Amino acid sequence: MNRNSNDPEDIADSLDSLESLEELSPQSEVLKHTFVSTSQDVPLVMRPFVNSIFPVLLINTDFRILYANGACNNLFTGYFYLQNSLFFDVFGKSLGTEALKDIRAAVLYGAHGYSWKGSIKTKTREAGTLQTKVYLFPIIQGNQAPDNFIVLFDDVTEENKKLLQSVFISLLEASKLKDNDTGKHIVRVNFYSERLAKELYNRPGYEEVDRDFIEDIGFLASMHDVGKIGTPDDILNKEGPLSDWEWTIMKEHTKNGAFILSTYPNPMAREIALNHHERWDGTGYPFQLEGEMIPLSARIVTIADVYDALRMKRSYKEAFDHNTSIEKMKAWRGKNFDPALFDIFMTIHGEFERIYADNTDEDET
The missing domain is CATH 3.30.450.20 (PAS domain)
Structure with missing residues (x-):
């Protein structure tokens, strides 16, 4: 010039x-x-x-x-x-x-x-x-x-977002090396959670579900089990049922995950890791929270995680088809699951079946 x-x-x-x-x-x-x-x-x-x-x-x-x-x-x-x-x-x-x-x-x-x-x-x-x-x-x-x-x-919105995500993608990859759950499991849980959050966006009573919430849960849902990076391999990959002592150790992954994610600027990351095994009726862990004491993000991921766990073959169970999984989940409405949230899930559960079919590992078919 x-x-x-x-x-x-x-x-x-x-x-x-x-x-x-x-x-x-x-x-x-x-x-x-x-x-x-x-x-x-x-x-x-x-x-x-x-x-x-x-x-x-x-x-x-x-x-x-x-x-x-x-x-x-x-x-x-x-x-x-x-x-x-x-x-x-x-x-x-x-x-x-x-x-x-x-x-x-x-x-x-x-x-x-x-x-x-x-x-x-x-x-x-x-x-x-x-x-x-x-x-x-x-x-x-x-x-x-x-x-x-x-x-x-x-x-610099996208630049900052990618920088933050890159740090936790590394953690996620490390946790995948320890866990026998497939990589597609966490991908599907992201998709399920994002889809359910989108369904809440225009419904009364869910004002906290904004564009950021939907985008965040579509990434952070995958971090729900990152605390398993601190779980001993012999417990994490054991075939068959866990002993009481082993189960006590396993449940610590929620607290471990919350600690790992405690410095993440978005509190949703910690909320999901800590609370995704809490139950609506207060019988979950680690703190036996009940009802709306459980953050909405964790209540969403609970439904997504349980659905996918039912669909997957595990060392202690065979895979269930979509309809069988839905029938089992119906029995847990108001127990494991927020009843109002579950009712909304039931209006779109067919899309969960599509997400599963489109994102399945070869060894799961």
């Missing part, structure tokens, strides 16, 4: 060529060039960003949003209305008190070279969680204090 050019295409290209907004700083040559305006006309100032791949908006010293490009409007669709709104009214709750103070100091008093860098995390039931890095820079006009500021956003 020609650094002496004021051509909007050159400016936009220079921004879009960056691999990451992390390359930007108040001293960035791109920014020094880009934010020099020869006109007070807002459309001219923002012309380079109209078709930018980076979400960008323009604010003034009154913190009013003067312009948001298409990428910015697309990013925040379902979360915020941007046009002609006040920046703090839109993003205030997502930023937090300290960040708001720092932004005010940058814009009004020139702190940190009239610049600020931070992050925003926001959520709606329909759209889920959105996490972005945020960069605020002044539009430089000679030696004058800036009147307008560029705010750039970098969506």
Whole structure:
């Protein structure tokens, strides 16, 4: 790019060529060039960003949003209305008190070279969680204090999600080496749990089931038995019934799993590992919780896990077909299973049969 050019295409290209907004700083040559305006006309100032791949908006010293490009409007669709709104009214709750103070100091008093860098995390039931890095820079006009500021956003939602999941996928792979349950078992439990959660989304009484809940349980259900990584192999893989002492050791996998997952930012991971063997009537383990004391995520995974366990061949039992499995589960309504949740499961149990058929190991057929 020609650094002496004021051509909007050159400016936009220079921004879009960056691999990451992390390359930007108040001293960035791109920014020094880009934010020099020869006109007070807002459309001219923002012309380079109209078709930018980076979400960008323009604010003034009154913190009013003067312009948001298409990428910015697309990013925040379902979360915020941007046009002609006040920046703090839109993003205030997502930023937090300290960040708001720092932004005010940058814009009004020139702190940190009239610049600020931070992050925003926001959520709606329909759209889920959105996490972005945020960069605020002044539009430089000679030696004058800036009147307008560029705010750039970098969506890191998927990046952060994949980073977190990669850590626990490693744990999951390690636990699979110890357990004779097939890898397809945990895949199916994920699918069953996600499908049942989707069924709850539009039903009254299940407001906690939002887009994040559905997506999270579709991954975290597979972690329900990760605590078995601490269970002795001779107990875990024993053919035939366990002794009372062995059964006591086996049941510790719920607590072990909760400990392993205790640092995971989403509490659902720990909830599922700890509580998926609790029963609605209070006769489960490890704490004999009953009814709605058991987290909804664990109640969902309980139905998914039991269904798949019935369908699978184990060292101590033959595999049951779908209809036999459903009949057995009916007897446990209100005992093992949340009765209202089980009734909803019964409206879609045919889809569990399809999931099983589509995700079966060769040695299970």
